[in-house]
Each structure stands twice: as C-alpha cells, then as structure tokens.
Amino acid sequence: MSDTAVNARAIEKPPPSRARRWIILAVIGIASYGGYYAFDYIAPLAPLLSRQLHFSNTDIGWMQAVYSVPNIVAMLIAGVMIDRLGTRKSLSIFSVLVFAGLVITALSPRLGVMLMGRLLVGAGGEALQLTANVGVARWFWHDGLSLAYGLRASAARLGSFSAEVSPAWAPQAYTYWRWPLLIGVGFGALCLLGAVLYGKLDARGERRFTLGHTARTTKIPFAEVFQFNQSFWLIAALCVTFYGCIFPFETFGQKFLIEARHVTPQTAALLVGMEPFFSLVGMPIFGLLVDRYAHRSLLMMFGSLLIVPVFPMLGFTNISPVIPMAMMGVAFALVPAVMWPALVYVVDKSRLGLANGMLDTVQQLGLVVINLLIGWANDHWLASATNAVGYHAGLLMFTAIAVLAVICAFALWRVETGRSSHGLETITTRL
Numbered sequence: 001m002s003d004t005a006v007n008a009r010a011i012e013k014p015p016p017s018r019a020r021r022w023i024i025l026a027v028i029g030i031a032s033y034g035g036y037y038a039f040d041y042i043a044p045l046a047p048l049l050s051r052q053l054h055f056s057n058t059d060i061g062w063m064q065a066v067y068s069v070p071n072i073v074a075m076l077i078a079g080v081m082i083d084r085l086g087t088r089k090s091l092s093i094f095s096v097l098v099f100a101g102l103v104i105t106a107l108s109p110r111l112g113v114m115l116m117g118r119l120l121v122g123a124g125g126e127a128l129q130l131t132a133n134v135g136v137a138r139w140f141w142h143d144g145l146s147l148a149y150g151l152r153a154s155a156a157r158l159g160s161f162s163a164e165v166s167p168a169w170a171p172q173a174y175t176y177w178r179w180p181l182l183i184g185v186g187f188g189a190l191c192l193l194g195a196v197l198y199g200k201l202d203a204r205g206e207r208r209f210t211l212g213h214t215a216r217t218t219k220i221p222f223a224e225v226f227q228f229n230q231s232f233w234l235i236a237a238l239c240v241t242f243y244g245c246i247f248p249f250e251t252f253g254q255k256f257l258i259e260a261r262h263v264t265p266q267t268a269a270l271l272v273g274m275e276p277f278f279s280l281v282g283m284p285i286f287g288l289l290v291d292r293y294a295h296r297s298l299l300m301m302f303g304s305l306l307i308v309p310v311f312p313m314l315g316f317t318n319i320s321p322v323i324p325m326a327m328m329g330v331a332f333a334l335v336p337a338v339m340w341p342a343l344v345y346v347v348d349k350s351r352l353g354l355a356n357g358m359l360d361t362v363q364q365l366g367l368v369v370i371n372l373l374i375g376w377a378n379d380h381w382l383a384s385a386t387n388a389v390g391y392h393a394g395l396l397m398f399t400a401i402a403v404l405a406v407i408c409a410f411a412l413w414r415v416e417t418g419r420s421s422h423g424l425e426t427i428t429t430r431l
Contacts, residue, residue, distance in 0.1 A: 013208065013209050013210040014208075014209060014210065015142055015209060015210055016139060016205055016208075016209040016211070020139075020201075020205060020209070021139050021140060021144075021148070023201065024135070024139050024198065024201055024202065024205070025136065025139070025140075025148055025151060025152060027194050027197040027198045027201060028132050028135050028136060028152055028155075028194065028198055029151065029152055029154075029155030029156075029194070030155070030190060030191075030193060030194030030197070031091060031095060031128060031132060031191050031193075031194030031195050031198065032128075032129060032132050032152055032153075032155045032156040032159065032194070033155045033156065033158055033159040033162075033187075033190065033191075033194070034095075034098070034159060034187045034188060034189070034190035034191025034192075034193075034194065035095070035098055035124075035125050035128045035129060035132075035156070035159065035191050036125075036129070036156040036157065036158075036159030036160045036163070036276075037159040037160070037162055037163045037184065037187040038098050038101070038102055038121050038125055038159075038184055038187060038188055038191070039067060039121070039125055039159075039160070039163075040159070040160040040163035040164055040250065040276070041163040041166065041180060041181075041183070041184045041187075042060070042063050042064055042118070042251070043064070043163070043164060043250050043251055043252075043253065043254055043272065044163065044164060044165075044166055044167050044174070044180070044254055044269050044272075045174075045177065045180050045181070046060045046251070046252070046254060046255050047254065047255060047258065047265060048174055048176075048177050048180070049063070049177060050255075052176070052177045053109050053111075053177055055111065056379060057252070057255075057375045057378045057379045057383070058372075058375045058376060058379050059111055060251065060252075060255075060375065061251065061252075061371045061372050061374065061375025061376070062111075062115060062371075062372070062375070063114065063115065063118055064118075064247075064248075064251040064367075064371050065367065065368045065371035065372050065375075066115045066118045066119050066122065067118050067119075067121060067122035067125065067126075067367075068122060068126075068364040068365075068367040068368045068371070069119065069122065069364075069368055070119055070122050070123040071122055071123070071126045071127075071360060071361065071364035072361060072364050072365045072368065073361070074123050074126075074127060075126060075127065075130065075356075075357040075358070075360035075361040075364060076354070076357045076358060076361050077357070078090070078094070078126075078127035078130055078131070078353075078357050078360075079130065079353040079354040079355070079356055079357020079358065079360075080353065080354060080357065081093075081127075081353070082130065082131055082134050082352075082353030082356075082357070083350070083351065083352075083353035083354055087131050087134055087135040087138055087198075087202065088198065088199040088202050088203060089199075090127070090131045091128060091131045091132070091135065091195040091198055091199065092195050092196070092199055093124075094124040094125075094127040094128035094131060094195075095124065095128055095191045095192045095194070095195035096124070096192065097120050097121070097123050097124025097125075097127075098120075098121055098124040098125050098128060098188050098191050098192075099124075099185070099188035099189060099191065099192050100120055100124075101117045101118065101119070101120030101121030101122070101123070101124060101125075101188075102117065102121060102181070102184045102185045102187075102188040103117070103185055103188070104116055104117030104120060105117030105118055105121065105181055105184070106178060106181035106182050106184070106185055109177065109178075122364075126360055126364060127360075128191070128195075129156060129360075130353070130356045130357060130360050131353075132152055132156075133149070133152070133340055133352075133356050134352050134353050134356060135198065135202070136148050136149055136152050137341075137344055137349070137352055138202075138211045139205075139211060141211075141344070141349065142429075143429050144291060144429065145291065145341050145344060145429060146286075146287035146288070146290040146291045146337065146338070146341045146429070147284055147287040147288045147291055148287070149283075149287055149337065149340055149341040150283035150284040150285070150286060150287025150288070150337045151283070151284045151287070153279070153280075153283045153336055153337065153340070154279070154280040154281070154283050154284055155280070157276040157277070157279035157280035157283065157332075158276070158280045159187070159276075160250075160275070160276035160279075161273050161276035161277045161280060162187075163184075164250070164254075164269055164272050164273035164275070164276060165269045165270055165273040166180060166183065166269070167265055167266055167269045168266050168269050168270060168273075170183065171266070174265075228346075228347060228355065228358065229346060229347075229420075229422075230415055230420060231346045231412060231415055231416060231420070231422050231424070232343070232346050232347060232355065232358075232359075234408055234411050234412040234415060235339060235342060235343065235346070235359065235412060236358065236359050236362045236363075237362075237408040237411075238300060238304065238335075238339065238405055238408040238409050238412060239339060239359055239362060239363045240362045240363050240365070240366035241304075241366070241401050241402070241404045241405035241408055242303075242304055242307075242331075242335050242339075242405045243363050243366065243367065244366045244367065244370045244401045244405075245307050245310075245311075245328075245398050245401050245402050245405065246275065246307075246328070246332055247367055247371075248367065248370040248371045248374050248398075249311075249328075249374075249398060250272055250275065251371055251374070251375075252374060252375070252378065252394070253268070253271075253272040254268040254269060254271075254272050255268075256314075256383075256391050257271055257272070257321060258385070259383070259384055259385040259388060259391075260315070260383075260385075260388035260391050261314070261321055263321070271321055271322065271325050272325070274322075274325045274326060274328075274329045275325065275328055275329045275332045276329075276332070277329065278326065278328075278329025278330055278332060278333050279329060279332040279333040279336070280333075281333070282329075282330060282333025282334065282337070283333050283336065283337040284337075285333075286299070286333055286334050286337040286338065287337045287338075287341070290337065290338055290341075291428065291429045292428055293428065294423075294424070294425055294426050294427055294428050295425055296338045296342050296416075296424040296425065297342075297409065297412045297413040297415075297416040297417075297424045297425060298413055298425065299334060299335075299338050300334075300335050300338050300339055300342075300409045300412065300413075301406065301409035301410055301412075301413050302334070303330075303331045303334035303335035303338070303409075304331070304335060304402070304405040304406045304408075304409045305406055306327050306328070306330055306331040306334075307327065307328055307331045307402045307405070308399065308402045308403055308406060309324070309327070310324040310325075310327050310328050310398075310402070311324075311395040311396070311398040311399045311402070312395070312399060314395060315391060315392050315395035315396075316392070316395075340356075340359075342424055343355050343356060343359065345422050345423055345424060345427060346422045346424070370397075370401065373397060374394045374397065374398075377393045377394040377397060378390060378391060378394055380393075381393050381394075412424075413425075
C-alpha cells in the first residue's frame with residue numbers, strides 16, 4: 001500500500017470522543033500520581049533521616065539531587081525514545097524503573113544503597129512525566145489541551161501533596177525511617193497500574209482514531225537537539241529558574257519551618273503541602289482560562305513575579321508562613337499550567353518527545369546544582385534549630401533565582417508579542 005493510501009486512511013479516522021479522551025486522561029493521571037509521590041516523599045522524611053540515620057543536610061540534598069542527576073542526559077534519551085517507540089512502550093518502561101528504584105531505596109539504611117534507588121526512581125520518574133505530557137498532547141491535540149495538561153498535572157501534584165502531608169495522614173509511619181519508604185513502594189505499584197491501563201486503551205484507540213503524536217520510523221538526527229527556536233529556549237530558561245525555586249525549597253522546607261519558624265512537624269508538612277495542593281486545584285482552572293483567553297507568556301511572567309517576595313517573607317519577617325506559602329502555591333499552579341502545553345505551539349508535533357526531553361534536561365541540571373548549593377549553604381552557615389540565621393544565605397539564593405525567572409518570562413513575552421511570535425499570546429482553543 002502506498003504512503004498516500006495510508007495517509008488517506010489515517011485522515012478518514014475520526015478524532016477520539018470526549019469520553020475516551022477523559023478516560024485516557026484518568027489513567028495517565030494514575031501513573032503521574034504514583035510517580036510524583038515517588039519524587040516528593042523524601043522531603044517529609046528528612047527530619048527522620050537526620051535523627052535516626054544521622055544524615056547531614058548535604059546527604060539529604062544528595063537524596064533529592066541524585067533523582068535529577070541521570071536526567072541531565074536521560075531526558076534527551078527519553079525524548080528520543082518517546083518519538084521512536086511511542087508513548088505506550090515508553091510509559092511501561094519508565095514505570096518499571098520507578099517501582100524498582102522505590103524498592104531498592106527501602107532495602108537498606110546505607111546512604112549508598114538509598115542513592116542507587118533514588119537514581120533509578122529519577123531515571124524513570126521524570127521520563128514517565130515527560131511521556132505523560134506527550135500522551136496528553138497525543139489525545140488532546142485538537143481541543144482542550146491546556147485544560148487536559150492542567151488536570152494531568154493536578155494528578156501529579158496530588159501525588160506530591162500526598163507525600164508532603166504524609167506525616168499528617170500516616171503519623172505512625174514516621175516513627176521509623178523505613179516505613180514511609182515502604183508506603184512509597186505501594187505508590188510505585190499504582191504508577192505501574194496506570195501505565196498498564198494506558199497501554200491497553202491507547203493501543204485500541206490508535207486503531208480507531210486520529211491521534212496527535214505518533215512514533216517516528218526514521219532516525220532522529222542528534223543535531224535536532226540544537227535546532228529549537230528562541231521561544232523554546234526562553235521557556236527552557238524559565239523552566240530551570242522557576243522550578244529551581246520550587247523543588248529545592250521543598251527538599252529543605254519542612255526542616256526550615258520546624259527549626260527556623262518553630263512549627264510542629266505536622267504543621268510544617270501541611271505548610272509545604274500547600275504548594276502541590278494549590279497546584280492540583282489551580283492548574284485545571286488556569287488551563288481552562290488559557291485555552292479560552294490565551295496570553296500565555298504574560299501569565300508566566302505574572303506567576304514568576306509571585307515567588308520573588310516569598311523567601312524574604314519567610315526568612316526576614318514575622319509574617320505568618322501561610323501567606324508566602326500560598327503565594328508560592330498559586331505560582332506553582334499558574335506557571336506549569338501554561339508552560340508545558342506551550343511547547344505544542346512552538347515546536348513541531350513530531351518532535352514533542354525531544355522538545356519535552358530537552359526542557360526536562362535543563363530543568364534537572366538546574367535542580368541538581370540548586371539542591372546541592374542550598375544543602376551546602378545550610379551546612380556552611382550552620383543552619384539549625386539553634387542557629388536559624390544560618391538559613392538566610394539559602395533564602396537569598398532562592399530570591400536571586402526567582403528574579404532570574406522573571407527576567408526569562410519577560411524576554412519570552414517580548415518575543416511572543418513581536419514578529420517572531422508563535423501565537424502564545426493569541427491562540428485559543430475550544431473545549
């Protein structure tokens with residue numbers, strides 16, 4: 001059969017029905033939920049690791065940083081894998097890595113073994129979220145894209161929220177370091193379940209409907225990595241600076257709030273949990289607004305501005321930490337809800353895997369550097385319950401990174417309101 005005949009048959013296929021798209025989104029959400037729990041469950045465990053296993057701030061920083069280490073390179077490989085193998089096989093492979101890594105992390109109190117487990121979780125976890133993004137674009141490419149991204153991300157944030165507040169809903173588990181890690185293994189099994197369900201439903205849908213992203217049968221030249229446009233690279237710069245304020249702060253946030261703001265561990269868990277909670281509630285709302293009214297780069301700039309005063313308020317004022325944590329939560333809902341689906345408009349659909357991989361690569365590189373930098377700063381300035389001032393240097397570093405995020409968002413807005421625009425400020429979609 002000729003290529004023309006194959007293309008004609010593909011064109012004859014209808015787009016997927018709304019009901020099928022929401023079912024696919026639900027199973028992608030299940031996988032994302034388990035994967036993000038695996039990312040964030042170290043943060044509430046940090047005080048316990050410090051007390052029972054005598055881990056230093058630097059050790060804890062490594063526990064989170066090593067999650068990102070493989071992704072500096074692995075995300076590019078994952079992006080190519082998604083474009084070549086498709087979303088079904090990729091999601092299955094990455095969910096298995098997450099589950100295996102969670103099991104290894106729980107095996108031993110030795111830092112080296114735990115780091116090996118976290119390395120595997122990182123190699124699978126970020127690639128899994130990347131695949132989930134491309135899966136959403138595959139099924140929602142023609143309408144409701146930002147809303148679908150927002151709902152998918154809400155499921156992921158619910159995983160983060162569940163992990164961050166786990167000392168509140170499972171306080172008995174936080175009497176011994178291994179028990180929270182075993183809970184994480186259970187969430188890894190949930191991640192596997194979502195990947196299996198997606199594989200079955202997507203295979204059936206591919207035979208019946210016209211879908212957005214399809215696996216490429218031709219070789220993907222390495223040079224394509226460097227051929228993205230200016231808007232893409234500005235989004236990448238915003239990604240690394242914005243997330244550089246969010247996730248590394250979560251790593252040390254509960255410890256900081258307990259030791260510097262003198263709150264209980266349960267209160268600290270709930271305060272840090274405000275970030276993913278606001279995100280899981282707000283991302284679909286912001287996604288819906290962006291689909292209807294556009295102005296994507298302007299909204300990214302506004303969201304970045306929100307986090308600039310957060311760290312001075314936490315470290316240098318007596319303002320209730322509820323206020324700055326709420327501001328960070330709103331920003332954490334707004335910017336990702338706009339940023340990730342924006343890739344669909346600035347790159348070709350056949351390169352979505354590679355584009356998401358490159359974006360995640362620069363993000364992970366930033367997270368490695370910033371997690372280690374903040375851990376070093378807290379150790380160097382002897383941050384502790386008896387020396388709360390020791391946290392000030394790290395908070396000032398976070399503030400500087402937040403300012404850089406605003407500058408990147410402003411530059412993107414300038415490009416997207418000029419002659420090189422890709423429609424981020426103007427494209428609207430129906431539901």
